[in-house]
Amino acid sequence: xxxxEEVYREYKRAEDKEHYFMKRLKRGRFVVDDKxxxxxxxxxxxTSYEQLLEAEWAFAAYLFINNQYSRQCAKVKLA
Numbered sequence: 001x002x003x004x005e006e007v008y009r010e011y012k013r014a015e016d017k018e019h020y021f022m023k024r025l026k027r028g029r030f031v032v033d034d035k036x037x038x039x040x041x042x043x044x045x046x047t048s049y050e051q052l053l054e055a056e057w058a059f060a061a062y063l064f065i066n067n068q069y070s071r072q073c074a075k076v077k078l079a
Contacts, residue, residue, distance in 0.1 A: 003011075026046040032039050 026044045028044045029042050030039055031042055
């Protein structure tokens with residue numbers, strides 16, 4: 001299918017923008033400062049669920065389920 005150059009450029013721009021948001025922002029990167037001879041690591045903007053669990057983050061849904069489970073256990077022990 002033939003399209004005009006303007007349409008193709010807009011399509012390519014949108015595709016590049018999607019790649020930026022879906023891939024590049026999620027990964028960490030190193031920034032090299034030649035002037036000061038330093039290297040800095042900039043972490044990605046997204047952390048996986050597994051990484052958050054490893055860091056022992058507590059999620060509202062998890063706490064709710066845990067709380068419900070604790071209540072059920074308490075009822076069973078009392079009965």
